[in-house]
Amino acid sequence: MIRIATIHDVDAMVDVYNQAVTDEVYANCDDVQQPGPAFADAYFFGSERYIVLVKLDEEGVMLGWGALKKFSARPYDPAIAEVAVYIERARRSRGLGIRLLQQLIVHATGAGFDSLMAVIVGKNVQSIRGSALCGFTEVVRLPSIARLYGGAVDMVWMQKMLAHTSRPDRQEPIHPIHIPRKSQ
Numbered sequence: 001m002i003r004i005a006t007i008h009d010v011d012a013m014v015d016v017y018n019q020a021v022t023d024e025v026y027a028n029c030d031d032v033q034q035p036g037p038a039f040a041d042a043y044f045f046g047s048e049r050y051i052v053l054v055k056l057d058e059e060g061v062m063l064g065w066g067a068l069k070k071f072s073a074r075p076y077d078p079a080i081a082e083v084a085v086y087i088e089r090a091r092r093s094r095g096l097g098i099r100l101l102q103q104l105i106v107h108a109t110g111a112g113f114d115s116l117m118a119v120i121v122g123k124n125v126q127s128i129r130g131s132a133l134c135g136f137t138e139v140v141r142l143p144s145i146a147r148l149y150g151g152a153v154d155m156v157w158m159q160k161m162l163a164h165t166s167r168p169d170r171q172e173p174i175h176p177i178h179i180p181r182k183s184q
Helices: 007-022 037-043 096-110 125-133
Strands: 002-004 052-056 062-070 080-087 115-121 137-148 151-161
Touching: 002 096, 007 052, 007 062, 007 080, 052 096, 062 096, 080 096, 080 125, 096 115, 096 125, 115 125, 125 137, 125 151
Parallel strands: 080 115
Antiparallel strands: 002 052, 052 062, 062 080, 115 151, 137 151
């Protein structure tokens, strides 16, 4: 079952998020999070446009979660949302992330967003592949831009333009930009 998350889901959300950090399948940072107001505030905005969905098994145990949140690079732009999806380690690579992402896309379309962005660590090929299967296109790859777990990693921005967009000038995704690595 997929349903809208509540504040009561935060502890389980943090557990799943921290698995991504400790397993190095990646969140955008390498900091283990603590349940509480700081984590909740990052995802629960008090706006119906930005939502968090949870995927539960038959017993109500959280298998994963996904969120529409303000785009970190342009948090004041109401036309763009950022997606984030995290799956419990034993349930990864089984299509759960794709199902959550599909539901986020449906909600984002109904909420009037023009564009969705996914910010993914470059070595997380499963997330890149799943996003592509949901219609996201890689638009920017920043080589070795982030320092995570003691090493340099690429960051990938993927974009999905939503069909209902009221901005015809933004119907097609921008062409990918690849920034070359500096020679050592």
